[in-house]
Amino acid sequence: GFTADRLVGWMQDELQRYNDEKRKEAAKADPPATWEGFTLHDFRRTAITGLQMAGATEKETSIMVGATPEVIRKHYEKMDQMAIASRNLDRRYAADGKGQVALSFRACSARGNSTTVDTPATSMQTAIA
Numbered sequence: 001g002f003t004a005d006r007l008v009g010w011m012q013d014e015l016q017r018y019n020d021e022k023r024k025e026a027a028k029a030d031p032p033a034t035w036e037g038f039t040l041h042d043f044r045r046t047a048i049t050g051l052q053m054a055g056a057t058e059k060e061t062s063i064m065v066g067a068t069p070e071v072i073r074k075h076y077e078k079m080d081q082m083a084i085a086s087r088n089l090d091r092r093y094a095a096d097g098k099g100q101v102a103l104s105f106r107a108c109s110a111r112g113n114s115t116t117v118d119t120p121a122t123s124m125q126t127a128i129a
Contacts, residue, residue: 011040048076053083 019037026033044065051061058069067076 008040015040045076048072053087055087 015038019035022035023037026035048061048065048067051064052058056064058072062069062072065072
């Protein structure tokens with residue numbers, strides 16, 4: 001019959017088998033590489049970080065995963081600094097005041113649009129491509 005312990009045990013066994021196979025493959029590579037492997041707990045860390053990167057508050061994340069904010073800060077947060085900066089720029093340049101959605105700095109740069117967005121005279125100008 002089904003039990004939670006049995007499911008966890010099966011998942012741990014499968015993950016161990018996967019990590020072992022990846023270690024063998026890495027060792028056979030030319031040049032040989034290493035495989036760090038991961039644990040089931042890494043999925044929890046990824047989920048918590050994803051919630052926070054998506055904008056969930058510390059309190060909301062805490063409630064959703066059943067961990068105190070202190071535990072989350074100490075053990076789980078692996079915030080992506082570039083993603084945070086990009087998200088904040090996207091928020092700042094989200095609309096041009098006319099209801100049109102503006103492209104982010106990153107999107108404008110990727111398309112080769114290198115026009116100046118913030119000049120001293122127009123410090124709140126938004127780039128629209």
